[in-house]
Amino acid sequence: MPDSIHAIPEVVILRLPLYVRVLTQLKDEGTEVISSRELGDRLSVTPAQIRKDLSYFGRFGKQGRGYNVSYLVGELRQVLGLDRQWNTAVIGIGRLGRAIINYPGFAPEGFKVVAAFDADPAQVGRQFEDVAIQSIGEMQQTIRERNIAIAIVAVPAPQAQRVISELVSCGVKAILNYAPIAPQVPEDVRVRNIDPVLALQTMTYHLKVRQDEAGS
Amino acid sequence: MPDSIHAIPEVVILRLPLYVRVLTQLKDEGTEVISSRELGDRLSVTPAQIRKDLSYFGRFGKQGRGYNVSYLVGELRQVLGLDRQWNTAVIGIGRLGRAIINYPGFAPEGFKVVAAFDADPAQVGRQFEDVAIQSIGEMQQTIRERNIAIAIVAVPAPQAQRVISELVSCGVKAILNYAPIAPQVPEDVRVRNIDPVLALQTMTYHLKVRQDEAGS
DNA sequence: CCTTGTGAAGGGGTTCACAGCA
DNA sequence: TGCTGTGAACCCCTTCACAAGG
Numbered sequence: 001m002p003d004s005i006h007a008i009p010e011v012v013i014l015r016l017p018l019y020v021r022v023l024t025q026l027k028d029e030g031t032e033v034i035s036s037r038e039l040g041d042r043l044s045v046t047p048a049q050i051r052k053d054l055s056y057f058g059r060f061g062k063q064g065r066g067y068n069v070s071y072l073v074g075e076l077r078q079v080l081g082l083d084r085q086w087n088t089a090v091i092g093i094g095r096l097g098r099a100i101i102n103y104p105g106f107a108p109e110g111f112k113v114v115a116a117f118d119a120d121p122a123q124v125g126r127q128f129e130d131v132a133i134q135s136i137g138e139m140q141q142t143i144r145e146r147n148i149a150i151a152i153v154a155v156p157a158p159q160a161q162r163v164i165s166e167l168v169s170c171g172v173k174a175i176l177n178y179a180p181i182a183p184q185v186p187e188d189v190r191v192r193n194i195d196p197v198l199a200l201q202t203m204t205y206h207l208k209v210r211q212d213e214a215g216s
Numbered sequence: 217m218p219d220s221i222h223a224i225p226e227v228v229i230l231r232l233p234l235y236v237r238v239l240t241q242l243k244d245e246g247t248e249v250i251s252s253r254e255l256g257d258r259l260s261v262t263p264a265q266i267r268k269d270l271s272y273f274g275r276f277g278k279q280g281r282g283y284n285v286s287y288l289v290g291e292l293r294q295v296l297g298l299d300r301q302w303n304t305a306v307i308g309i310g311r312l313g314r315a316i317i318n319y320p321g322f323a324p325e326g327f328k329v330v331a332a333f334d335a336d337p338a339q340v341g342r343q344f345e346d347v348a349i350q351s352i353g354e355m356q357q358t359i360r361e362r363n364i365a366i367a368i369v370a371v372p373a374p375q376a377q378r379v380i381s382e383l384v385s386c387g388v389k390a391i392l393n394y395a396p397i398a399p400q401v402p403e404d405v406r407v408r409n410i411d412p413v414l415a416l417q418t419m420t421y422h423l424k425v426r427q428d429e430a431g432s
Numbered sequence: 433c434c435t436t437g438t439g440a441a442g443g444g445g446t447t448c449a450c451a452g453c454a
Numbered sequence: 455t456g457c458t459g460t461g462a463a464c465c466c467c468t469t470c471a472c473a474a475g476g
Contacts, residue, residue: 009445017417018398025397035457043398047457048447055459063458064454080417081424088416099315100412105396109413149423150416173426174419176412180321181241182234182259190422192415196316196392197325199408200304200366201233201296203390206406207365208297210389225467251435263435264469271437279436280476 012053016080018043019050023073035066082110087148088176089115091163092155093123093133096178100154101128111150115142119159136163140170150174157181164191228269232296234259235266239289251282298326303364304392305331307379308371309339309349312394316370317344327366331358335375352379356386366390373397380407 022042026034036047043050054060054072057079061067077083088106090097090113101113116131117139118124124135134142142148151167153160153175160179167175168189175191177183180198183191238258242250252263259266270276270288273295277283293299304322306313306329317329332347333355334340340351350358358364367383369376369391376395383391384405391407393399396414399407 011445013421014418016421017414020417021396021414022398037457042400044400046447048449049445051457051459052446059459061458062454063452064456066457079421081420081427082417084424086416086420086423095315099311103412105413106416109417111413111416150419174416174423176415176419180237182238184258184260190419192419194410194412194415196319196410197321197327198233198237199392199410200302200322200327200390201236201298201325202230203366203392203406203408204297204302205229205232205295207302207390211297227467253435262469264471265467267435267437268468275437277436278476279474280434282435 008056012056013080015045015049015053016076019053020073020076020080020082023069023076027069027073031069033066034069036061039067085110085112086150087112087114087146088150088152089113089117089139089143089146089148090131090152090154091117091136091139091167092153092159093118093120093126093128094154094156097154098128100152100178101131113152114146115148117142119155136166139166143167143170143172148172150176152176152178154178224272228272229296231261231265231269232292235269236289236292236296236298239285239292243285243289247285249282250285252277254282301326301328302366303328303330303362304366304368305329305333305355305359305362305364306347306368306370307333307352307355307383308369308375309334309336309342309344310370310372313370314344316368316394317347329368330362331364333358335371352382355382359383359386359388364388366392368392368394370394 019039022039036050040047040050058075060072060075088111090100093116097116101116106113113131116128116133117136118133119136121135123133126133151172153163155163157179160177160181161183164175164177164183164185168185173189175185175189177191177193180195185191238255252266256263256266274291276288276291304327306316309332313332317332322329329347332344332349333352334349335352337351339349342349367388369379371379373395376393376397377399380391380393380399380401384401389405391401391405393407393409396411401407
């Protein structure tokens with residue numbers, strides 16, 4: 001059991017879903033075996049990195065041949081916990097929140113929105129896609145009862161930190177945050193931010209350098 | 217000019233927009249001066265890291281006092297190239313593409329959607345928010361004429377790589393990709409992916425470990 | 433006394449390179 | 455021959471710790 005000897009670097013965990021995605025695509029295309037080199041080409045990652053990453057979790061390959069695609073994707077899904085359903089709750093049912101509830105991409109991957117919350121009393125009781133909107137006050141109880149492990153935050157920025165703190169106090173350990181803030185959470189809580197503006201702002205630096213060079 | 221002596225690590229560029237965001241918020245709250253320690257607390261980053269990051273671009277602080285918030289935010293915006301307007305194009309005008317065009321969060325940050333493209337001839341000619349939808353064939357010309365530096369890809373996954381390759385051949389060097397794929401681009405092209413499913417999948421590993429521990 | 437800016441030390445992740453095996 | 459799995463080397467980023475200065 002290699003994973004009990006050394007802690008697994010967080011970056012490795014961040015890459016595994018990428019591997020799963022490409023492997024799944026390869027499987028659908030009918031590819032049965034793939035080498036670390038070919039997989040690396042598809043992902044712009046070095047073959048050594050792929051082999052090293054996989055080695056944290058087991059020995060999935062065959063020397064001289066490569067990796068069996070369906071076997072590997074199955075193992076990785078198990079490692080990541082993608083072999084089960086994860087119940088989620090959406091908080092904030094504005095335009096974005098409704099789009100998230102209606103988004104058809106979550107369910108096939110095992111992420112099911114089973115609850116929705118909004119601070120606006122006028123929203124409470126309405127239904128979207130089988131999900132009835134509840135008041136924020138009901139959050140703690142519902143999260144417990146419905147075994148909700150992941151919260152998806154889609155409230156306006158000014159309320160986001162308060163909502164996230166409340167989710168943390170409800171025991172939620174994983175948060176997908178769409179609000180444009182830098183949330184503060186205890187270190188045993190994981191947050192991933194979806195923030196298109198931030199993503200754009202990380203690219204302009206290089207564009208600027210290029211522009212300035214062209215201008216001089 | 218420290219940035220001409222040593223290349224700036226990419227991770228630093230990724231953090232600067234976060235600094236800008238929090239500093240802007242602090243400025244709005246009326247804070248005039250902040251130390252690297254206080255800023256670090258807000259961002260869950262060590263003070264040393266903030267000081268080191270900033271030192272790549274200049275000496276913005278005052279010993280014994282800290283950093284002047286509005287001065288620092290101004291300098292960083294300039295460093296990142298956020299002191300100008302960036303024209304963008306949206307490709308793929310389905311539900312997601314329309315949401316992006318209508319999204320009110322881009323313009324105030326200097327990102328303006330000035331063009332939109334779709335492969336469906338039935339869509340071509342329609343208008344959303346002042347933007348007329350054009351055919352994919354018009355992309356190259358429009359990108360040049362309208363000085364579009366950033367493309368936002370919102371086409372279905374199967375078409376995404378083809379569209380991205382086409383954008384690259386149009387000379388686009390920055391792409392915000394919403395399609396759930398791992399795009400392949402030349403190394404002088406920057407891509408940021410917005411992928412909620414991937415974000416969720418990077419969190420389940422830790423939830424799983426926790427679950428398994430509880431069960432044993 | 434407080435906080436910056438920064439060389440130097442430290443640590444963690446990537447890459448190398450090769451033994452092992454099909 | 456081809457490719458995996460992996461210890462070791464390497465490298466880059468983070469953190470330390472302190473001189474400098476308000």
